[in-house]
Amino acid sequence: MAWSRKSAMFASLAVALYLLGLVLRNQQLVTVAVVLLSFLTWAAFRTSHADVSSSGRRIDDTQNDEGIELQNILAMRKVSSSRIFEDGEIDVSLRLQNRSNTSKVLEVRDRVPEVMRIKKGANYVLMELGPQRETEISYTIETPLRGFYTIGPVCVRVQDAFGLFHNEKEIHLYEDFLVFPKMEDIKDAMIKSRVPKIFTGAVNIRNPGEGSNFYNLREYIPGDPMKKVNWKATARQDGKMMVNEFEKDAVSDIIIIVDSRKISETGPVSRNSLVYSTRAAASLSQYFLARRDSVGLVLYGDEITSVDRDTGKKQLYVLLTKLAGSMAKGNTPLKIVTNRIMPHINRGSPVILLSPLEEDPTIVDAVRDLRSRNFEVTVLSPSSLEFEFDARRLDRTGYEVLKTERDILMAELRGLGAYVMDWEPDMMLNTALTGARGF
């Protein structure tokens, strides 16, 4: 049984008046004190349980102090989905059973993560639950941010009618769910490897060869099969025989590097570089895997986490899970990351770096190393300057100076042959990618 502030005030007032009444020999004060004390005692009696627990104990320790009123309360929870994308909705239904033979007035709060929004219904319910009855609370939560989350525990409270004393119980019922980063549809992100590689699951690369998609027309060379002759084109070329060329089928290895250092979380919680980077990485992964490319992921912050290259839908969920769990921590330089991964990836593979390009003196060196080994580097840089400027945390002068520094760094990276795009907050990923590639 726990005391509320009101009951503590009542008790101290009663004791003070009682003592004062004795000192001043005033029966009026003593009577008020006695009535107050009786009022408190009755409320305590009604809340039941005489084993008053001392404060400051852990919930687990007080399991036995919850009182009989709460011993027969059971809860069961169902969620509509355990994996969802950002801005999705999860329906939660919580069933409460009163297995005792007395009716109870309960205050029930199902704990949901702070970042979640209750869209429909309520997770906090005050109810009267009859004997041997059950009821169901339903609510819908909106999931605005990626991550691993848990719903629960269920907090149940019984208190007296005057709110003087209460008994609390935490029903340790948890539901875990995963929020994947939101994905955009990328149709024109034409990032393809120039180096063909034979691997299961063929996709188109930009070299002519034996493929299925039309690539170009060329003049007939003796030895070309006749089925490749394009007769309409031949007729237009005044008898010069033209043949169809097809894109060579091969596999591209795409490596996506996501900067999840502490600096990448600069800006508001829902609008920062890491949020944008994870969304971009998810969209790119989906796009490339749909093309049957092989996609690998590297996340670096306080440590380097990687997902080996693979293809298929399963790989997409592996990547999305890693992206969902990425946390802004540490300050590992990019050079360490590239030094580590370079021996493991095929030369010429496209490398996509998603980073705010801040507070890392090794960026230029790292990109130079990648370029020197013939990797096709695309840098997509969500600008945290814009996030901070939009949130009015940066004044105009500071913004201009830092923007100039950023532009210089980007120009330097472009000079090394990397495709670099300054990704502004309101720009669609598709547009940013197109800008980076110069299409």
Added chain:
Amino acid sequence: MAEENKPKTSDTAHLYDSTTLRSSAPSRKAAAGRQKQNTEIPVDAIPEVHVPGWVESIFGGPVISSMKFLPPDRMVTSLQLASSITLVLLCFLTFMITPVTGTAWFAISNMIGLGFVGGLLHFIIIGIGLIGGMYGVFQRDQRALLISYCMLIIVTIRFAGSKVEFGLSFLPEGEIAQKFLLILYAIFLVMFIELSSGIIRFSMLDTSIRTGEVYVMGIQKITSRYHKSLLIAPSIAGIVALLTLFINRIIPAMIGVIDPVSANRLRESVELTSVYGVALGTMVIFMIIAGSFAVNLPLRIQQFRDKKTN
């Protein structure tokens, strides 16, 4: 690209050619600070932190929570009405049963030779209690309510010398009637405190319901439970107070069964009829209550109620 050993610390020497890499890139914050004419931190960059005052730190939080309520619903309105009626009756009872004699302001006014000032002050204190209470009840202002409680308690603080005295001469002088009047006054005071705090509590609940923060199932059952408690709790408190105040009659009656002479002496005892008799009564009654708690009586009653139908 298998995962390799993870760096254990922020020291990067073991990873990068035995050189520790440190972030020495252009610091955005430093640059921003340098470039600005005015280097103060933007207001919105400072999180809003409520620094508790010394009173709040004693109580471990705000003594009075400030909350904006939506217009009162039916339940709150009925509580406001009940509370205001109780307050008027309480102020009237206070005025009747609390004489100015024995109060600090009466003593001071007599010392300065202006006896009427004491009476005026006494009247003003009750008036502040009434007006503050009314304002607090209808505006749902907790500060005004607290002032009202304080005033209505302060006005009763006086040296009484164990005698029950009333402010108005026409009131009954019999012991039983006097004690009933005292209990009535005490119940009204406690009821006013409870009803007015109930206004705040139910306003909070109503606001939470209407803003969708809380959902209430079977609100009528919950409010009817409160209404029942409003009748039962003061009655119980009144009975306990009655037993306590009439201890000077209960003890002699019990002793009288064994020894009528001693019982008669006890009845005439000044100590037992004084405030110390009441103290003895309180001790006896609350020892019984403490005993019931010690044997876990509430738990046993609850268990009995729970198992009754099985």
